[in-house]
Amino acid sequence: xxxxxxxxxxxxxxxxxxxxxxxxxxxxxxxxxxxxxxxxxxxxxxxxxxxxxxxxxxxxxxxxxxxxxxxxxxxxxxxxxxxxxxxxxxxxxxxxxxxxxxxxxxxxxxxxxxxxxxxxxxxxxxxxxxxxxxxxxxxxxxxxxxxxxxxxxxxxxxxxxxxxxxxxxxxxxxxxxxxxxxxxxxxxxxxxxxxxxxxxxxxxxxxxxxxxxxxxxxxxxxxxxxxxxxxxxxxxxxxxxxxxxxxxxxxxxxxxxxxxxxxxxxxxxxxxxxxxxxxxxxxxxxxxxxxxxxxxxxxxxxxxxxxxxxxxxxxxxxxxxxxxxxxxxxxxxxxxxxxxx
Amino acid sequence: xxxxxxxxxxxxxxxxxxxxxxxxxxxxxxxxxxxxxxxxxxxxxxxxxxxxxxxxxxxxxxxxxxxxxxxxxxxxxxxxxxxxxxxxxxxxxxxxxxxxxxxxxxxxxxxxxxxxxxxxxxxxxxxxxxxxxxxxxxxxxxxxxxxxxxxxxxxxxxxxxxxxxxxxxxxxxxxxxxxxxxxxxxxxxxxxxxxxxxxxxxxxxxxxxxxxxxxxxxxxxxxxxxxxxxxxxxxxxxxxxxxxxxxxxxxxxxxxxxxxxxxxxxxxxxxxxxxxxxxxxxxxxxxxxxxxxxxxxxxxxxxxxxxxxxxxxxxxxxxxxxxxxxxxxxxxxxxxxxxxxxxxxxxxxxxxxxxxxxxxxxxxxxxxxxxxxxxxxxxxxxxxxxxxxxxxxxxxxxxxxxxxxxxxxx
Numbered sequence: 182x183x184x185x186x187x188x189x190x191x192x193x194x195x196x197x198x199x200x201x202x203x204x205x206x207x208x209x210x211x212x213x214x215x216x217x218x219x220x221x222x223x224x225x226x227x228x229x230x231x232x233x234x235x236x237x238x239x240x241x242x243x244x245x246x247x248x249x250x251x252x253x254x255x256x257x258x259x260x261x262x263x264x265x266x267x268x269x270x271x272x273x274x275x276x277x278x279x280x281x282x283x284x285x286x287x288x289x290x291x292x293x294x295x296x297x298x299x300x301x302x303x304x305x306x307x308x309x310x311x312x313x314x315x316x317x318x319x320x321x322x323x324x325x326x327x328x329x330x331x332x333x334x335x336x337x338x339x340x341x342x343x344x345x346x347x348x349x350x351x352x353x354x355x356x357x358x359x360x361x362x363x364x365x366x367x368x369x370x371x372x373x374x375x376x377x378x379x380x381x382x383x384x385x386x387x388x389x390x391x392x393x394x395x396x397x398x399x400x401x402x403x404x405x406x407x408x409x410x411x412x413x414x415x416x417x418x419x420x421x422x423x424x425x426x427x428x429x430x431x432x433x434x435x436x437x438x439x440x441x442x443x444x445x446x447x448x449x450x451x452x453x454x455x456x457x458x459x460x461x462x463x464x465x466x467x468x469x470x471x472x473x474x475x476x477x478x479x480x481x482x483x484x485x486x487x488x489x490x491x492x493x494x495x496x497x498x499x500x501x502x503x504x505x506x507x508x509x510x511x512x513x514x515x516x517x518x519x520x521x522x
Numbered sequence: 523x524x525x526x527x528x529x530x531x532x533x534x535x536x537x538x539x540x541x542x543x544x545x546x547x548x549x550x551x552x553x554x555x556x557x558x559x560x561x562x563x564x565x566x567x568x569x570x571x572x573x574x575x576x577x578x579x580x581x582x583x584x585x586x587x588x589x590x591x592x593x594x595x596x597x598x599x600x601x602x603x604x605x606x607x608x609x610x611x612x613x614x615x616x617x618x619x620x621x622x623x624x625x626x627x628x629x630x631x632x633x634x635x636x637x638x639x640x641x642x643x644x645x646x647x648x649x650x651x652x653x654x655x656x657x658x659x660x661x662x663x664x665x666x667x668x669x670x671x672x673x674x675x676x677x678x679x680x681x682x683x684x685x686x687x688x689x690x691x692x693x694x695x696x697x698x699x700x701x702x703x704x705x706x707x708x709x710x711x712x713x714x715x716x717x718x719x720x721x722x723x724x725x726x727x728x729x730x731x732x733x734x735x736x737x738x739x740x741x742x743x744x745x746x747x748x749x750x751x752x753x754x755x756x757x758x759x760x761x762x763x764x765x766x767x768x769x770x771x772x773x774x775x776x777x778x779x780x781x782x783x784x785x786x787x788x789x790x791x792x793x794x795x796x797x798x799x800x801x802x803x804x805x806x807x808x809x810x811x812x813x814x815x816x817x818x819x820x821x822x823x824x825x826x827x828x829x830x831x832x833x834x835x836x837x838x839x840x841x842x843x844x845x846x847x848x849x850x851x852x853x854x855x856x857x858x859x860x861x862x863x864x865x866x867x868x869x870x871x872x873x874x875x876x877x878x879x880x881x882x883x884x885x886x887x888x889x890x891x892x893x894x895x896x897x898x899x900x901x902x903x904x905x906x907x908x909x910x911x912x913x914x915x916x917x918x919x920x921x922x923x924x925x926x927x928x929x930x931x932x
Contacts (some may be wrong), residue, residue, distance in 0.1 A: 227668035299632055315845040328550045332568075332913070399662065400734045408558030408660050408917040488734045490662035493571065 186458075193459030195296040196284075198209075199467065204436075207471050212431035213245045219482040228485040249427040252424035261418055264324040272418065272425040275314040275465030279432045286443055287365045288467035290454055303364040304356065307440060308349050314433055315395065321426070322414025333413025336493055337404040342392055343500035348391035348437075350508040354515030355444045356383040358522065368448030378445040380518055384511025385445045389461045389477075390504050392441070394496065396434040398481050400470055400488035401496050430508040434481060438474035446473050547574055554582050558660060558861045558917050561927040564904060576908040576916070578901050584931040591891035596622055596849070596860055599888060601692045606895065607675060607929040608689050610651045612638075612645040612681075613871035614929070618891070619694040620775060620867035621880040625860050626696055633824040634698035635776040640711075640814040641684060641693055642776075642869075643807040647718070648677040649802045649872030650807075650924075657797065657921030658729060661738055673721055677713050683707060695851065696858075698827030702847030715808045722805060730801065734859040739794035743907050745920035746791055753906055757874020757896045758803065759923045762796035764789040769870040783810050793922035800924070857886050873897055875922055897930035 192198055193355060217232065221240060225229025226376060232241030284296045285306045292298070293306070322334030355377055356362050359370045371377060378385040394401040405413030412418075415426045442448065449466030456462060533540050539601065547567040553559025563579040587606055593597045596887055601616055603612035610848070616638060651674040658666025662866035678688045684703055685691040693699050729735055745753070750763035768785040770778040786802035825832040827849055835843070839850050860883040869876040874896030881890040900923050908919055 204810070227665050228672055229668060328548070332548075332550070403914075406662065406914065408662075409552070409913050411557060481729055486665050487728070488732065489658070489666075489738060491734055492738055494912060511569060522781060 189459045190465075193294060193463045195294055198463060199288055199294075199296050200280070200284050201468050203288065203471055204280045207430040208280060208435040211435040211471070211475050212428050213249075214243075214475060215431055215434070215478045215482050217242050217245050217478050219485055222483050223486040243485065248465070249424065253421055254387075255420035257420035257422055260326075262326045262415060264326065267320050267324040269422065270416075271317045272422045272429065275317035275321070276425045276429045276432065278310065279314045279429050279436060280522075281434050282310045283439060285310065286440065287368070288449070288470055289463040290365060290464050291371065291456060291467075294459070296365060299361050300365045300495055302362050304352070304362045304367070304444070305321065307364070308352060309346070311437065312341075312345055312442070314429065315321035315345075317415050318426070318429075319358075322416075325414070325417040327417050329410040330414050330416045332403045333410045333416065336410070337397075337414055339493065339497055340397070340401070340403060342501075343497050344391040344394035346397070346505075347387055347500065347504050347508045348395065348463075350505075350512050351384045351388035351391060352440060352444055354508075354512040357512070357516040357519040360519055364443050364448075368443055368450065369448055371447040372453065373520075374447070374493055375448070376445065376447040381445075381514050382505055383514055385506035387443075387504055387511050388441055388445065389519075391508075392434060392437040393481055393484070394500060396430045396437070396481075398434065400491050402490045403493050404494055434478050435474055438477035439470060441477055442470055442473035447479075449503045510512040535613040539838055552916070553579075557610065558920070560920075560925070564916070564920075566913070566916065568718070571912050571914075573909050573911055573913060573916065578904040578905050580901060580927065581931055582681070583928045585928075586930045587893055588893060589773045589879070590889055595856055595886055596858060596888060597695060597856055599891060600694065601690060603891075603893065604690055604692065606932050607649075607871065607873075607897075607926060608644075608927075610645055610649040611689055611691050612641045612693060613869055614876050614895070615692070615694055616642060616776075616891075617867040617876055617878045618867040619696060620869070621865040622696050622860060622877045624865040624867065625863050625880065625882050627861075628697045628828055630698050630776075631824055631826065631828055632777065633702075633818065633821060634826045634828075635710070636814050636818050636825060637684075637703060638694060639776050639778065640703075640811060640818070641646055641681060641691065641699075641783070643810045644677050644681050644684070645691075646872050647804050647807045648674045648681070650804050651677070653872070653921070653924035653926075654725075654797075655798065657924070660917035660921040662734060663729060663732070663735060666725075668730075669721075669725065673718065676717060677769070681712060683710060693848070695827070695855070697831050698825070698849065698889070700826075700849050700851075701827045702843075703815075703818060704847065708819045708884065711811055711815045715812055718804070722801065725801065730798065736794065738918055739797060739922065740792060742911065742915050743794045743796075743903070743922060744790070744792045745903070745907055747789075750791065753902050755900050755903060755923075757870070757872075757900065757924075758799040759796055760921075761785065761787045761872065761901050762791075762799045763791035767875075769868050769875050773868065775867070775869055780856075781810055782811050783807075795917050796922040796924075815837065851867045859884060859886055871896055873926060873929065874900065893932055895932060897926045898932070900925055901930050 200253045221231045233246035235241050235247050238244035285303050287295055287300050319338050322330040355367050359367050361367060397404050417422055418426055419521060449469045452461050452466060452469055454466045530540050547569055547699035549567050551563060551565055553563035554561060561583040565577040565579055566573055567575040568621055587603055599618060600615050604615045607614045651670045655667045655670025658670060681691065682688050684707060685693045685701055745763045747764045750760050750765055764787060766785060766787050771785050783806045786799050788799055819930040842848060844851055858884040862882050864881045866879050868875055876896055880888055883889040903923050908916060
């Protein structure tokens with residue numbers, strides 16, 4: 182019994198569990214499930230079968246593993262004309278930074294399971310870090326020295342300026358409602374079913390749309406729109422670097438979804454973690470959060486089968502004229518809620 | 523890149539014309555190896571996100587078809603020219619055969635005419651669905667792509683049952699067609715028509731009424747009525763601009779004058795109108811298919827080649843025709859001589875009017891075959907309509923004119 186307990190404590194050691202298992206492996210798994218679901222759901226709508234032969238019993242899920250192996254083993258071609266250091270570093274750094282926000286949010290109410298000692302400003306810090314990876318995508322595109330990559334990077338930077346503010350405002354609308362910037366308090370205030378998504382659906386919608394835009398999901402798949410700019414900022418990338426870029430978008434989507442599920446979907450609510458034992462105090466609640474995030478990601482993935490892509494100016498127009506006011510209304514609504522509650 | 527004044531002086535001294543650009547534009551080469559170009563290159567100059575100049579660089583799939591036609595027998599030209607628009611092979615070969623028939627003063631039997639029209643309309647639907655699918659994926663709508671290509675299969679299979687092959691039919695011969703339809707073909711055709719009518723409603727739901735798609739297409743690539751006439755564009759692109767011109771209507775060939783169909787015309791002239799024209803045309807083609815199979819079912823006794831040809835067939839060939847519905851060509855037909863003269867013929871292919879000029883010097887091969895294809899006439903849209911739009915409008919306009927490079931290059 183002691184052995185098992187000790188082992189659980191080792192697994193639940195915050196940097197290992199929260200950052201590596203939930204952050205890295207969780208986002209890997211989510212990316213794979215999301216891509217698999219995206220392909221399967223789209224295939225269903227489009228009256229195809231989708232991935233199948235790699236593992237017929239799993240619905241072709243292992244196809245994604247095969248794809249990953251291919252990306253890892255593929256030759257990485259670095260063209261002579263690129264600026265080598267930023268070209269190679271940008272996707273790696275973007276991938277790493279994409280996962281980092283998860284280290285600054287609580288996935289358990291108990292301090293011994295937190296990767297950082299204090300959660301006082303966790304919401305602000307996590308939000309701040311989510312804004313870094315798109316800049317690295319721009320750097321990578323710029324270093325590529327390719328016209329399509331430059332246009333893609335430009336589009337990316339336009340889109341960043343449009344959605345970032347929306348996402349920050351929409352998520353921060355939780356702060357005046359619960360009078361705190363501590364994600365832990367926000368989660369606990371929502372327990373068991375006072376979820377902010379129900380209390381403040383406008384801010385939730387704005388955050389959802391902002392995530393769609395930021396991770397270039399349909400209908401906002403603009404920076405890497407294939408039929409004008411090939412693969413946008415990632416045109417010159419190949420092999421594992423390309424995989425990091427494309428996987429990075431899914432990882433960011435997952436991390437955003439974790440933030441959304443903590444702030445809007447009640448985190449580990451309605452489950453109330455007991456204080457004893459790592460299994461029920463950290464592992465179960467963090468898996469609940471991850472599953473909620475996965476559902477959000479899958480909802481985003483499904484849109485690929487339904488929508489085409491907006492034009493750049495239309496997307497920016499709707500971001501500034503429609504979604505930004507929506508986020509502001511959400512913030513006002515949040516303040517009003519805070520005054521009432 | 524800047525050049526020093528000294529170099530400019532040297533160049534001027536050599537007689538090179540040097541002009542300073544008023545403003546530097548960003549030039550990108552879309553194609554020939556680009557997911558959004560097809561077999562061509564579009565040289566686009568950008569001012570920010572606005573296209574100031576789009577130069578279609580065509581000719582990547584030029585196969586000298588007109589010249590090659592001069593070196594092969596009359597009948598063997600058909601399998602050559604149908605490869606220029608392989609997705610619309612029936613429609614693009616029909617006017618060639620019509621022109622040859624004019625030279626030979628031969629009329630196809632009515633049954634053959636109906637079979638030709640039947641295959642042409644099946645082919646038109648398949649071609650429009652192909653264009654629709656490509657258009658969908660240009661706008662990032664993968665469902666439209668898959669649906670278009672999936673449903674196209676229905677009509678390719680119909681064509682296969684009728685002719686024995688999916689794409690390169692080589693169905694027409696002077697004076698008739700090479701195969702009669704199978705006994706149970708009308709039922710299959712009617713089932714396909716019913717199926718496609720139901721699908722059209724779903725296409726409208728997911729694509730034509732999709733807010734994202736509508737906002738991408740409305741008021742994009744507008745060609746006014748006069749502008750369309752000036753540019754000399756043809757086909758659905760022209761009818762989307764409100765000009766009522768369709769060869770099937772203005773200069774009926776085969777049995778189109780006996781059939782009841784409408785020519786859809788939209789006034790807006792934008793990419794959405796052009797898409798709607800093609801979708802409406804699919805509906806009209808379905809009507810034509812129904813009428814054609816109705817007629818063919820009632821008149822089973824007529825042969826599928828001209829009466830006088832049928833009587834000339836040897837006994838063995840007649841028996842083969844009675845048994846399988848196949849017309850086996852005689853060696854004399856393959857090396858036939860066409861009386862000297864000149865003839866023109868045109869037809870409405872999927873992408874617009876296709877025109878043939880055929881000249882014979884009385885030999886076993888054509889003296890000259892000249893083709894003017896609809897895509898060759900529509901390519902001007904890139905040059906004249908695209909500038910002023912945003913870069914992301916380029917695929918929307920490209921897809922909406924349903925431009926097919928191999929057809930333009932011949």
